[in-house]
Amino acid sequence: MKEKIAEELTQLIGKEFTIREIEDWIEKPKFTTMGDFAFPCFRLAKKLKKSPVEIASNLSSEFTVKGIEKTEPVNGYLNLYLDVKAYAAVVLNEVLEKGSDYGQMDTGKGQVITIDFSSPNIAKPFSMGHLRSTVIGNALANLIEKTGYKAIRINHIGDWGTQFGKLITAYKKWGDENKVKKSPIVELHKLYVYFHEQAEKYPELEEEARLWFRKLEGGDEEALELWTWFREVSLEAFSIVYNQLNITFDSYNGEAFYNDKMEGVIEKLKEAALLEESSGAMVIRLEEEALPPCLIQKKDGATLYATRDLAAAVYRKGTYNFVKSVYVVGNEQSLHFKQLKAVLAKLKIIWADDLIHVPFGMMLKDGKKMSTRKGKIVLLEEVLAESVNLAKQAINEKNPSLPNKEKVAQQVGFGAVMFHDLKVFRQNDVHFELEDMLRFEGETGPYVQYAYARASTLVKKAETATGHSSQALYETFDSFGETERPLIMKISEFEETIKQAADDWDPSKIAKYCIDLSQLFNQYYARTSILKESNKVKQEQSLQLIKSVKITLKEGLRLLGVAAPEEM
Structure with missing residues (x-):
């Protein structure tokens, strides 16, 4: 709808501004009494040589877009109010027609993004400390694909x-x-x-x-x-965890893979006269970039991370011809990636800026960082097993006759651990508290999964009662009003949320969206008795809304790598 509004406004304003500029300026008002969308006219004043108040008034008198019930100029803003009956048809029909493809974009069609994530060290346990890179990287790879790119998932194993x-x-x-x-x-x-x-x-x-x-x-x-x-x-040990989390990779080329590829990079650095000796070691000076020297080779001839990552970047560009190469690695490696890009830039490599470091905070236990060296770790495999066990206990208490209890317990247990990490903005630290992860209330994975399962159960009961599964599409949802408005608006925001999450490399935006949608659905569920509704059209249209919630929630969870159980 924002795009349609922007197209109409661009027509009315003239060619001074692009549709994309206008769309970016459209806001969501703080209060619903001020409309569903608001367009500030202040930036137009200078070019149009009119006051924002006059511009808003003129736009209001000429504006016509299907699905907008009314417009209102207020203090230099053009406030727009949706016709919920017509807008519901636009949104819900699209969701029902597209299914799991709802929100799919073709922004990156035909282009490749490599994404380097997880990357545990061999001969060390897969700890909770490795979880962040693994689940953030997996969610970002899903977002990359949702925006139309081909994602190449790389597990750069620490094997050297x-x-x-x-x-x-x-x-x-x-x-x-x-x-x-x-x-x-x-x-x-x-x-x-x-x-x-x-x-x-x-x-x-x-x-x-x-x-x-x-x-x-x-x-x-x-x-x-x-x-x-x-x-x-x-x-072999890592594969057990990856299988449990349903995470796959296209490449397991680790550090050792680049042993025979570093010499070529070192030769290029020599040819460009970038290498300098420092206390017997070979470094590249980066004073102009306000960075410390990048160490390429130790005094004893041993290579370092920088050497390997330079070789890896060159290899990946040659192999995959990426438009972006993403590294999901902790905050503490920020300097390393700044140096990496700076060295590539000194080599006059034009794609140096296409390397993107996506940093994240630490996983803390009792307020402290987990350390493999000191043995202070929590094994991810053990956490997943305990999480599944707690989920199983909850199911036995609340729904002991549930079919496929083992499978559902795994979906809930694994999902709880992943969602707990992903709901936090990636650069913030995450505090490990298993009991908090498994709660069925609040901002948790089980809460969202339960909302999805509740919607599924409602749809099944309704279809059993009516004896058919209708996918009828309505030109207008005449039975809808203010009760349905919040859900319809939230469903319509899915694609924009995906775009923002992908642009910011931030899966927490998807997790928060799923929480918000679940809360709105639960409020609607508490206020509306669909199964007892005597008006068949009202019942049918309400079911279309619930089906749209189901589709959107399931796809939101899938983007996070979390399963959506049909029953809980």
Whole structure:
């Protein structure tokens, strides 16, 4: 509707402004008494050489758009009031015709966006600390596709670096092959933690670890064999979690994949005379960009994250020809990505600005960051299992005869954990409290899922009572009034919410939208007795509204990676 209003206003105003400019200026009034939309005329005054009050008055007298009941000029604003009966037909017919494609855009048609997310380190447990990148990245990939782009999901596994020298050292000194085979991730993590405890007492262990990593980089047979084993068992463990969360990837090319691709990048840096020696290491000065030097190669010849990410960026551009390359990585890596873009820009690479770092805050437990090194972690797999168990208990208490209890408990348990993360603006920290996640009241995943299940149950009961499933489309919803207005308005905002969430790389906008829609539906459900409605047209039109809520809620949850149970 905003687009239709903008088109009409552009016709009336003239060619001084574009439809997109006009649409961006249209506001939603704070109070419904001031209209459903408002257009401020102040920016037009200078070009049109008229006062905002006069412009608003003139526009009001000439404005005609189907679905707008009346317009009213007020203090330089043009307030627009929707005809809820006609507007309902515009909105609901579109939802019912498009189904899950409602809100789909073709903005990025034929273009690719790569998105790098999750990226856990091998030989370490998949902790709650990894959840944020995983679920934010998955939701953003879904939003990328919803706006018409092709999303290439990349899991840049942390499978290289000095930590593997530490792990090999620890395994050779204190490891038990049988224990590792029986419970690989748990045992490898114990060894990693124990190494750091011992290294505080015996600093020479750090040098031994560096030696083993140099052997690994040099292709030492024993080092490679252990590293390959660690990687394989880790990926097997990670796949359990990804399967539970229904998250997939197009590429698992990790840090090791770029071992033979870094030399080419280093050569380009040499050719461009960008490398300088600093205390034996090779760096790129970035004073002009107000950034510290970017370390490319250590004194001992070992490579760093920056070297690999430069190689990865070049490889991904060549392989996928992306229009944007997105990195869903924590706030603490912001400097790294500024340096990465600055180095590419110094190489005169025109797509350097197409690299986008999407930062996020930490997952906190008891107000503190979780640390893999110190062993202070909460395993994601255990959290998911506990969440499912609590969901199962709630189902047994509230609806013990529910079919498919196990499946629904998983949908609710997994969804609760994901939604709890995604409802928070990504740059804020998230506090881990499992009991809060599972509440069926308030701003939670189970609350939204329950609203969807309630709508599904209502539709099923109505269809059973009437004996048919009508998809009749109405030219006008004559039975609708102010009771239906909030729901219709909220449903109509879905596409704009998707666009804003995608533009801002912010899935919390979708989560908040789902909460708002669920609250409005529950209010409507409490006030309206659809099954007992004697007026068949009123009943039918109300059901079309509920079906539209269902479609929109389900798609909103899908964008977040959360399932929508038909019954709860």
